[in-house]
Amino acid sequence: MSQISVDLTGKVAFITGGGSGIGRGFCLQMASSGAAVVVTDLNGQAAEGVAAEITAAGGDALALTVDVTDAAALEFAVEFAIARFDHIDFLFANAGVLGPADYLDIAPADWDLVLDVNIKGVALTCRALAPHMMARRQGRILMTASYNGVRAGAHVIPYRVSKAAVLMYTRCLAMVMAPYGVTVNAICPGVTLTPMQLSYAEATAAEQGLTREQYLAERAGRIPMQQFTAIEDLTGLAQFLVSDSARLITGQAIAPDGGVMTSS
Ligand SMILES: NC(=O)c1ccc[n+]([C@@H]2O[C@H](COP(=O)([O-])OP(=O)(O)OC[C@H]3O[C@@H](n4cnc5c(N)ncnc54)[C@H](O)[C@@H]3O)[C@@H](O)[C@H]2O)c1
Numbered sequence: 001m002s003q004i005s006v007d008l009t010g011k012v013a014f015i016t017g018g019g020s021g022i023g024r025g026f027c028l029q030m031a032s033s034g035a036a037v038v039v040t041d042l043n044g045q046a047a048e049g050v051a052a053e054i055t056a057a058g059g060d061a062l063a064l065t066v067d068v069t070d071a072a073a074l075e076f077a078v079e080f081a082i083a084r085f086d087h088i089d090f091l092f093a094n095a096g097v098l099g100p101a102d103y104l105d106i107a108p109a110d111w112d113l114v115l116d117v118n119i120k121g122v123a124l125t126c127r128a129l130a131p132h133m134m135a136r137r138q139g140r141i142l143m144t145a146s147y148n149g150v151r152a153g154a155h156v157i158p159y160r161v162s163k164a165a166v167l168m169y170t171r172c173l174a175m176v177m178a179p180y181g182v183t184v185n186a187i188c189p190g191v192t193l194t195p196m197q198l199s200y201a202e203a204t205a206a207e208q209g210l211t212r213e214q215y216l217a218e219r220a221g222r223i224p225m226q227q228f229t230a231i232e233d234l235t236g237l238a239q240f241l242v243s244d245s246a247r248l249i250t251g252q253a254i255a256p257d258g259g260v261m262t263s264s
Helices: 021-032 044-056 071-085 108-136 157-180 195-207 212-221 231-242
Strands: 012-015 036-041 061-065 090-093 139-144 182-187
Touching: 012 021, 012 071, 021 036, 021 044, 021 090, 021 195, 021 231, 036 044, 036 071, 044 061, 061 071, 071 108, 090 108, 108 139, 108 157, 108 182, 139 157, 139 231, 157 182, 182 231, 195 212
Parallel strands: 012 036, 012 090, 036 061, 090 139, 139 182
Antiparallel strands: none
16 A cells, blocks of 8 residues: 655654554554654553564654553653653544443443543543643644544444544644644544454454354445555554644544445
């Protein structure tokens, strides 16, 4: 797949949930374009692994264990990263959890987890970094939202609600940051075969008496363009959104999803 090429030498990216799946893809792509990368994740070992991949390829990375529901940990991580790299240009508020698939009997603790990580965690992450970007009067903030924040459905309801909130938060924060020259946008991945999506596929396949491969073939068939989203579809969009070409794009939700978000 040919990718948009952007030189990010001298730039610094701070990425939550960077230890796996889409976040890992953002980390590796930013690094291969020349940016230094602050790889943060609740799973510190996973963050270390991604940072090691970057440094082995000649890039610059710092791994930090950060739970996005912990405001103090986020503030410390931002301070630590600025002490190391002097500044942060790009924030990827990417960490997320799927939560329960059930439609009605959702335990209070499950509501708390999904909303705490997926929307409060996003807001706390931005709260920790936004003042730095405002002071520099530059920066790019990218949220990882989802088509599930737009499309209604009878399952993964807390997840859908949390991602709908991320879309509204993106638009509100865009208004806050606009006078400071900082853009805020949401990337809405389509069905992307990360550990999160594959464990959901396995559980759903078992429920329906299908093999994982049968379920995935059926799932791909329900996508208007009949293709899953590749990590490169998301990293290519991110490259564009942090580039000078996107300097006036703000408050938008863009979905490299083969038409899933648009379809009913
Ligand atoms: N995979 C898809 O099909 C898909 C589709 C739409 C949106 N998304 C979104 O993309 C983002 C990344 O998901 P993914 O598919 O790569 O999943 P993933 O499970 O592979 O990665 C998620 C990462 O977030 C981390 N994380 C979880 N809770 C955290 C917390 N409290 N603090 C910090 N880190 C935490 C995990 O440790 C993990 O490394 C999520 O926001 C998800 O909702 C994914």
